[in-house]
Amino acid sequence: MRRYEYVGPAELRDLPPVDVAGIRSRDDLAAWLATRPRGELAEPFTFVVDLGGTLRLAPRRSEHVACAVGRPVLAAGEMGFATGEPGSAAGWRVDRVSNQSTGYCPDPECWPAVAAALDAAGTPHPGGFTDAVLFRRCTSCGQRNIVHDGDFACAVCDAPLPVDG
Incomplete structure (x- = not known):
């Protein structure tokens, strides 16, 4: 899979990560989303897939490079979640996802890395970017x-x- 290096402004490269979660399971996702303020759940989150294939999530206004701790990534963008069963780990699914990250500028062809990270975490997804940039x-x-x-x-x-x- 292709690696994407950070190409954004140098002053953002050293920003500290803010409330970043490594998502490796449905329980990880449910636990992290349970800590989010209700209004935050209505908008997409910042995400990257790190070089180890782990999905990393941060609040939307976080910089992708901070979410990635300044490192290269396999994918980056924004991701939103929905649940059919409020509070249930089994109920969370990705309902929208894009590759919109001006810090990494990933191609739409990075989708397989996103799908693999979500599949490894047992999280249902739409099977492709809902908004490819x-x-x-x-x-x-x-x-x-x-x-x-x-x-x-x-x-x-x-x-x-x-x-x-």
């Missing part, structure tokens, strides 16, 4: 861009972005 670096100005609606134009200088990764 394409990142491209502008060859004219160097800015990282998220491609929206197939528009391969730099948001900063309007130069064409590479179509292929």
Whole structure:
């Protein structure tokens, strides 16, 4: 699997991790989610899959690089959960997941790492990104861009972005 190095601002690289959980089982997930304020459960969480294949979760406003403790990752993005049985470890499932991380800019092809981490933790998931994001670096100005609606134009200088990764 491809490794993604941190490509975001240098000043964020050394941020301390904030309330990061390594999720290896359904019980790990249920225990960590039980500590979250109710309002926080309504929005997606920051996640990375570390090089060992472990899913690491942090509150949404956490930086991916802090969640990864500054290390390379196999995947990164945002992940939301739903449950059919409130408070039940067996009831939690991933209901939305993206690869949106401007710090790591992972390709949608990182999904197998996410699926493997969730499968290892016994957590049901949608089988693919519910919102896959394409990142491209502008060859004219160097800015990282998220491609929206197939528009391969730099948001900063309007130069064409590479179509292929």
